[in-house]
Amino acid sequence: MTEEYDVEFVEREDRKARFLVRGVTPAFANGIRRAMIADVPTMAIDTVRFVENSSVMFDEQLALRLGLVPLTTPPEGEFTEDDTVTLSIDVEGPATAYSGDLVSSDDLVQPADENVPIIELKDDQRLEAEADAVLNRGKDHAKHQGGVAVGYRHLQRVEVGDDVPEFEEQERRIVRGVIEEDGELVPTSEFDHDLTNRYPGKEVRVEDVPNAFVFHVETDGSFTVDELVTRAVDSIEARAIELEEAVQL
Amino acid sequence: MELRVTESSDDELSIEIGGEDHTFMNVLKGALLEHDDVSAATYDMNPEQSGGQTEPILTIKTEGGVDPLDALEEAAVNVREKTTAFREAFEAAA
Amino acid sequence: MMVPVRCFTCGNVVGEHWEEFKARARDGDEDPAEVLDDLGVERYCCRRMLVSHTDLVDVVSPYQ
Numbered sequence: 551m552t553e554e555y556d557v558e559f560v561e562r563e564d565r566k567a568r569f570l571v572r573g574v575t576p577a578f579a580n581g582i583r584r585a586m587i588a589d590v591p592t593m594a595i596d597t598v599r600f601v602e603n604s605s606v607m608f609d610e611q612l613a614l615r616l617g618l619v620p621l622t623t624p625p626e627g628e629f630t631e632d633d634t635v636t637l638s639i640d641v642e643g644p645a646t647a648y649s650g651d652l653v654s655s656d657d658l659v660q661p662a663d664e665n666v667p668i669i670e671l672k673d674d675q676r677l678e679a680e681a682d683a684v685l686n687r688g689k690d691h692a693k694h695q696g697g698v699a700v701g702y703r704h705l706q707r708v709e710v711g712d713d714v715p716e717f718e719e720q721e722r723r724i725v726r727g728v729i730e731e732d733g734e735l736v737p738t739s740e741f742d743h744d745l746t747n748r749y750p751g752k753e754v755r756v757e758d759v760p761n762a763f764v765f766h767v768e769t770d771g772s773f774t775v776d777e778l779v780t781r782a783v784d785s786i787e788a789r790a791i792e793l794e795e796a797v798q799l
Numbered sequence: 800m801e802l803r804v805t806e807s808s809d810d811e812l813s814i815e816i817g818g819e820d821h822t823f824m825n826v827l828k829g830a831l832l833e834h835d836d837v838s839a840a841t842y843d844m845n846p847e848q849s850g851g852q853t854e855p856i857l858t859i860k861t862e863g864g865v866d867p868l869d870a871l872e873e874a875a876v877n878v879r880e881k882t883t884a885f886r887e888a889f890e891a892a893a
Numbered sequence: 894m895m896v897p898v899r900c901f902t903c904g905n906v907v908g909e910h911w912e913e914f915k916a917r918a919r920d921g922d923e924d925p926a927e928v929l930d931d932l933g934v935e936r937y938c939c940r941r942m943l944v945s946h947t948d949l950v951d952v953v954s955p956y957q
Binding site: 618 | 906957
């Protein structure tokens with residue numbers, strides 16, 4: 551049984567992409583989606599040691615905020631689940647401590663965004679802390695979730711029919727996602743998601759294209775979209791191999 | 800992944816697959832149902848609150864004298880081939 | 894108190910855009926909707942995080 555998949559990008563940026571996959575079963579598409587959300591490990595701060603915190607927020611509140619800052623996740627194989635990377639922060643008021651003030655002990659693990667305010671410090675307030683970042687999965691804590699708003703929709707095929715009867719008021723026809731028109735992929739945002747804008751005065755029929763899914767994937771900055779998708783697929787593959795070996799015994 | 804056979808006969812097998820959730824089980828079930836000699840495949844998972852078992856239990860029924868365990872192995876191979884094919888297709892487009 | 898780091902609903906990092914949003918839409922006179930579009934904060938779950946936020950550090954700091 552050989553599978554024939556076909557992938558085509560509709561929209562592509564580092565942290566955000568939309569791509570069409572043809573030939574996938576709903577079960578497999580959903581497996582990939584779930585793996586992207588819960589099974590791809592990312593780095594995030596997990597333990598914080600406060601040296602000084604005279605700010606208006608409690609230690610644990612700041613620890614939560616630090617944990618939520620996305621950190622760039624090193625290439626696969628560089629780290630295992632038990633390794634830690636230490637990041638330190640030392641800011642004295644009056645100033646605001648930003649995620650960019652975190653100094654990492656490892657070049658591969660850096661704050662992905664630099665302008666996230668951690669805490670605003672007033673005169674004589676100071677924040678000094680050391681934090682340990684660990685690799686873990688989204689299943690254990692949302693801060694380790696690399697994929698943001700990951701989902702898919704069926705590709706829709708639009709068939710244009712006859713003219714609408716002359717004196718009939720045409721109702722709006724809202725479709726969201728990507729439509730296929732003679733093999734061309736058109737995001738519905740191009741015509742404000744309303745088919746009557748694209749085909750005025752025409753009857754249209756919309757149907758799902760079987761086994762064709764348009765994935766929408768965004769990442770929190772831990773890695774690129776490509777990386778997230780490949781790692782999600784890797785995680786499913788690793789489990790399939792594990793099962794295969796376990797059954798053979 | 801810890802496997803534990805709970806029920807087994809010539810054409811039927813119930814096996815607990817420890818540590819997995821819907822992510823992998825549904826893909827695996829989908830692959831099993833595509834198998835020619837599998838007449839039925841399902842998995843059962845109870846949420847923790849329901850008080851039952853929480854690990855998924857996969858049940859496979861085969862026809863034509865095929866060992867369900869062999870069908871399971873072939874389904875695992877099939878999932879692996881799918882992931883390889885998907886990765887190749889994705890990287891070709893990327 | 895401080896702006897949430899991430900959107901409660903989808904997990905998108907919104908704290909990153911707070912200072913610019915504040916400078917342009919709160920302190921400045923630009924239309925908040927346009928600023929959010931410009932910053933790439935698209936979904937309404939993320940947009941409400943910034944639109945409905947109030948900094949309270951100045952309010953509580955005298956009581957430290």
